[in-house]
Amino acid sequence: ETVLRLSHNNPADHPTHISMEFMGKRLSDLTGGELSIQVFPNAELGNQRESMELVQNCALEMARSNASELEAFEPAYSAMNLPYIFKSEEHFNKVVSGEVGQKILNASADNGFLGVAFLTEGARSFYGNKPIHSPDDLKGVKVRVQPSPSAIRMVELLGGSPTPIDWGELYSALQQGVVDAAENNPTALTNARHGEVAKFFSLDEHTMIPSVVVISKCTWDGMTPDQQAAMRQAASEAQEFHRQNWNKTADAAIKQAETEMEVNVNTVEKAPFISAVQPMYAEVAAKSPLVAELISEIQAIAQ
Amino acid sequence: MALKRALDVFLATASGAILALVAGAVIWQVVTRYILGIPSTSTSEIARLLFMWLALLSGAYAFGQKRHLAIDFLPQTLTGRSRTAAEATILAIVAIFAGLVMVRGGSDLVLRTLMSGQITPTLGLPMGWIYAAIPVAGGAILFYCLWFARGLARGEDDGILPSSDSNTTG
Amino acid sequence: MGQASLLLFGSFALLMALGVPIAFAIGAAAALTFLLFMNFDQSMFIVAQQMASGLDSFTLLAIPFFILAGNIMNSGGMARRLVDFAQILASPLPGSLAHVNVIANMLFGSISGSAVAAAAAVGGVMAPIQKREGYDPAFAATVNITSCPTGLLIPPSNTFIVYSLITGGTSVGALFLAGYLPGILMGLGIMLVAGIVARRKNYAPAPRPTWTDARTATLNAILPLGLIVVIMGGIIGGVFTAAEASGIAVLYTLFVTLVWYREIGIRDLPKILVESAVTTSIVLMLIGASIAMSRVMAFGQIPQAIAEVMLGISDNPTVILLVITMVLLFVGTFMDMTPALLIFTPIFLPVVKQIGVDPVHFGVIMTFNLCIGICTPPVGSALFVGCSVGGVPITRVLRPILPFFAVMISTGLIVTFMPWLSLALPRYFLGY
Ligand code: NA
Ligand code: NA
Numbered sequence: 001e002t003v004l005r006l007s008h009n010n011p012a013d014h015p016t017h018i019s020m021e022f023m024g025k026r027l028s029d030l031t032g033g034e035l036s037i038q039v040f041p042n043a044e045l046g047n048q049r050e051s052m053e054l055v056q057n058c059a060l061e062m063a064r065s066n067a068s069e070l071e072a073f074e075p076a077y078s079a080m081n082l083p084y085i086f087k088s089e090e091h092f093n094k095v096v097s098g099e100v101g102q103k104i105l106n107a108s109a110d111n112g113f114l115g116v117a118f119l120t121e122g123a124r125s126f127y128g129n130k131p132i133h134s135p136d137d138l139k140g141v142k143v144r145v146q147p148s149p150s151a152i153r154m155v156e157l158l159g160g161s162p163t164p165i166d167w168g169e170l171y172s173a174l175q176q177g178v179v180d181a182a183e184n185n186p187t188a189l190t191n192a193r194h195g196e197v198a199k200f201f202s203l204d205e206h207t208m209i210p211s212v213v214v215i216s217k218c219t220w221d222g223m224t225p226d227q228q229a230a231m232r233q234a235a236s237e238a239q240e241f242h243r244q245n246w247n248k249t250a251d252a253a254i255k256q257a258e259t260e261m262e263v264n265v266n267t268v269e270k271a272p273f274i275s276a277v278q279p280m281y282a283e284v285a286a287k288s289p290l291v292a293e294l295i296s297e298i299q300a301i302a303q
Numbered sequence: 304m305a306l307k308r309a310l311d312v313f314l315a316t317a318s319g320a321i322l323a324l325v326a327g328a329v330i331w332q333v334v335t336r337y338i339l340g341i342p343s344t345s346t347s348e349i350a351r352l353l354f355m356w357l358a359l360l361s362g363a364y365a366f367g368q369k370r371h372l373a374i375d376f377l378p379q380t381l382t383g384r385s386r387t388a389a390e391a392t393i394l395a396i397v398a399i400f401a402g403l404v405m406v407r408g409g410s411d412l413v414l415r416t417l418m419s420g421q422i423t424p425t426l427g428l429p430m431g432w433i434y435a436a437i438p439v440a441g442g443a444i445l446f447y448c449l450w451f452a453r454g455l456a457r458g459e460d461d462g463i464l465p466s467s468d469s470n471t472t473g
Numbered sequence: 474m475g476q477a478s479l480l481l482f483g484s485f486a487l488l489m490a491l492g493v494p495i496a497f498a499i500g501a502a503a504a505l506t507f508l509l510f511m512n513f514d515q516s517m518f519i520v521a522q523q524m525a526s527g528l529d530s531f532t533l534l535a536i537p538f539f540i541l542a543g544n545i546m547n548s549g550g551m552a553r554r555l556v557d558f559a560q561i562l563a564s565p566l567p568g569s570l571a572h573v574n575v576i577a578n579m580l581f582g583s584i585s586g587s588a589v590a591a592a593a594a595v596g597g598v599m600a601p602i603q604k605r606e607g608y609d610p611a612f613a614a615t616v617n618i619t620s621c622p623t624g625l626l627i628p629p630s631n632t633f634i635v636y637s638l639i640t641g642g643t644s645v646g647a648l649f650l651a652g653y654l655p656g657i658l659m660g661l662g663i664m665l666v667a668g669i670v671a672r673r674k675n676y677a678p679a680p681r682p683t684w685t686d687a688r689t690a691t692l693n694a695i696l697p698l699g700l701i702v703v704i705m706g707g708i709i710g711g712v713f714t715a716a717e718a719s720g721i722a723v724l725y726t727l728f729v730t731l732v733w734y735r736e737i738g739i740r741d742l743p744k745i746l747v748e749s750a751v752t753t754s755i756v757l758m759l760i761g762a763s764i765a766m767s768r769v770m771a772f773g774q775i776p777q778a779i780a781e782v783m784l785g786i787s788d789n790p791t792v793i794l795l796v797i798t799m800v801l802l803f804v805g806t807f808m809d810m811t812p813a814l815l816i817f818t819p820i821f822l823p824v825v826k827q828i829g830v831d832p833v834h835f836g837v838i839m840t841f842n843l844c845i846g847i848c849t850p851p852v853g854s855a856l857f858v859g860c861s862v863g864g865v866p867i868t869r870v871l872r873p874i875l876p877f878f879a880v881m882i883s884t885g886l887i888v889t890f891m892p893w894l895s896l897a898l899p900r901y902f903l904g905y
Pocket of ligand 1: 582583
């Protein structure tokens with residue numbers, strides 16, 4: 001009979017919303033209706049940072065953020081945001097559904113929240129007013145980045161000029177040339193309509209930054225062991241459900257961008273990108289022993 | 304009198320200085336990106352964080368100058384004792400809000416955010432210090448409420464409602 | 474949720490009627506209502522959080538900067554020159570300064586994409602001059618307030634970008650083109666009413682200027698007009714974003730007044746800065762508090778409840794559109810534009826799609842009706858800014874603003890029931 005409120009900032013027809021609705025339904029089934037999830041889309045209850053603060057202080061039961069924004073709340077997530085830390089989609093899936101993923105989700109227990117699920121958002125790539133084939137093509141290119149040290153450092157190492165621009169101003173900034181490029185997954189072309197103003201999408205696939213569903217520590221501690229097990233089960237099913245849906249969404253986005261918006265999509269030889277960002281590994285590992293440990297564990301899984 | 308004067312001067316100076324800093328940060332952001340070709344990655348966050356301090360500190364100052372907007376249809380019809388009673392009630396409500404939400408809720412927010420270790424995304428500053436603007440502004444508003452109430456009780460001050468229909472905002 | 478609406482709106486109405494400053498009335502009503510959803514400490518915590526964090530947006534920076542630029546222009550003689558010039562252009566019309574205000578808002582709002590920034594910048598310049606020319610300050614403020622939302626319809630417009638995001642990708646390009654005619658129509662409607670009122674009040678057209686006067690005024694206006702060129706050119710040329718343009722406006726006005734005209738000196742700056750900070754803070758505290766109010770409404774599912782009741786009334790397409798218009802106008806009275814757009818778009822869009830309304834057209838309908846709300850009491854950011862920069866108490870504009878609302882609402886209905894007004898341009902230019 002308890003309703004857990006879950007806040008996120010995507011629209012209600014977004015794949016992550018649908019996956020979290022699925023999670024709520026499974027939770028309700030598994031607990032015989034004892035627990036259910038009410039999903040609030042469009043940042044109605046607050047943006048990602050505000051929602052996290054509410055979760056930490058027991059004013060909100062659950063929220064969905066992403067590994068990049070969560071760095072500000074729990075450094076462990078920075079291991080996942082390293083460019084090319086995941087060798088492939090399979091590698092990513094193995095990490096997030098395995099022990100290392102669980103370790104990251106649990107790392108924030110002292111900070112008032114626990115992660116329960118990683119919802120993939122696919123790989124992020126560069127897009128803008130010209131195709132990017134090698135790091136040389138990024139020389140002097142103003143690339144809009146998310147406000148995060150890792151994103152800034154990555155673009156610097158690749159030779160571009162990292163430029164913070166508000167998400168709401170990005171469409172106009174691309175259109176008018178305030179920035180030359182941005183980086184995101186292919187759905188930015190269609191959902192945010194950036195394909196109307198950025199005609200080249202270069203599949204360098206530098207990062208795989210997943211969404212993370214989190215639950216307040218207060219809520220978690222108030223649940224019975226059976227309910228906790230049901231939550232883990234529902235979360236892991238939702239993670240799998242989401243993974244299957246995501247690829248369809250991303251493929252459809254690429255196709256729509258190519259056909260309806262005349263965006264040119266090109267593949268990229270990744271080796272020079274990978275070697276350019278190598279200095280980041282030591283820099284991020286220096287943050288804390290836990291982060292260093294997570295990085296080597298993630299790398300070990302690829303072997 | 305000296306106490307209120309000091310607080311006025313402090314808040315006014317801080318507000319003006321912060322506004323100048325925020326403007327400087329945004330102009331510098333354009334200069335670094337367009338003229339120097341090396342975009343500053345920190346100015347946007349600096350501007351946004353200072354902006355919260357600007358809104359709250361000058362908001363407190365504006366309250367001390369009786370400048371906040373109100374709908375004063377009803378109170379304007381009152382005179383004498385009933386008007387003083389209305390003024391006292393308004394001051395009490397603002398004081399309760401400033402005390403409970405801004406000072407108490409705000410301090411709670413500051414302490415918990417400092418404890419949880421949340422940092423700002425780009426500069427990595429403790430987020431708690433950014434939020435400190437709320438209890439600081441709340442404390443100032445609370446002081447002004449008490450000050451106006453004392454004046455009201457002594458008959459030296461006419462409360463915070465505009466005394467005539469002429470001008471609420473200067 | 475009935476309980477939540479009752480508590481929220483009841484306490485808010487009571488506090489406002491008592492004369493509690495609006496920002497505190499909104500904040501206190503929100504804090505009280507949060508008690509229904511969480512414990513005491515958490516309620517205090519969340520309202521405090523929203524008062525600061527609700528303002529954490531780079532685009533809001535345009536407000537203080539345009540207010541500051543407006544104050545610098547006023548003190549430094551730029552505003553005077555600009556208005557001398559504007560009077561020459563508009564001199565044959567009754568109430569010429571009011572028309573200048575409307576046109577300036579359409580230009581300015583369209584570039585900056587922010588209605589409130591336009592009201593601050595244009596109103597800050599125009600108010601003192603209209604006062605000097607014997608215009609009723611309440612009339613001047615009213616024209617400024619009601620014409621500033623045109624910039625939300627005339628592109629570029631952040632509102633359309635937000636709408637595109639919520640609807641999962643309605644073309645921003647199509648929305649931008651769709652906004653032109655409705656935005657211009659709204660501006661013309663305001664000018665019509667302003668002209669009628671001005672004629673009644675006998676605000677005579679300015680005397681026909683002599684050729685020499687016209688030449689002097691035009692030459693003097695080159696530098697002030699340069700601001701528009703710099704801002705517009707900078708945004709279109711990709712030098713800076715619309716939000717950053719406000720900072721550049723400060724730089725430009727400082728250069729002209731301090732270095733070129735030398736009508737103000739460095740020693741005048743602290744006073745201008747503090748005054749601008751105060752005007753800014755009055756608006757920002759209101760915005761922060763009304764974001765807290767939107768949050769508690771979302772917790773209480775109040776918007777969904779309103780929509781459900783209203784949409785249950787009929788299944789006739791005309792009635793549905795009328796009901797939606799009424800809900801949007803009603804919601805706009807007490808809710809800020811962005812949260813209202815975020816919450817109501819997903820509720821209404823599926824309904825109107827079923828009755829054959831195009832999503833681009835609906836974006837215009839939503840924006841048009843909600844932007845009327847930013848001019849209405851009790852919660853209206855344009856109303857607040859307009860009254861602040863115009864130096865008029867809110868209570869004084871409530872009566873003169875009514876005929877303007879009438880024309881805005883009628884224009885809105887025309888836009889709603891004549892889809893081609895919105896769709897003609899995107900169809901012609903984009904083949905939409
Ligand atoms: Na615009
Ligand atoms: Na309103």
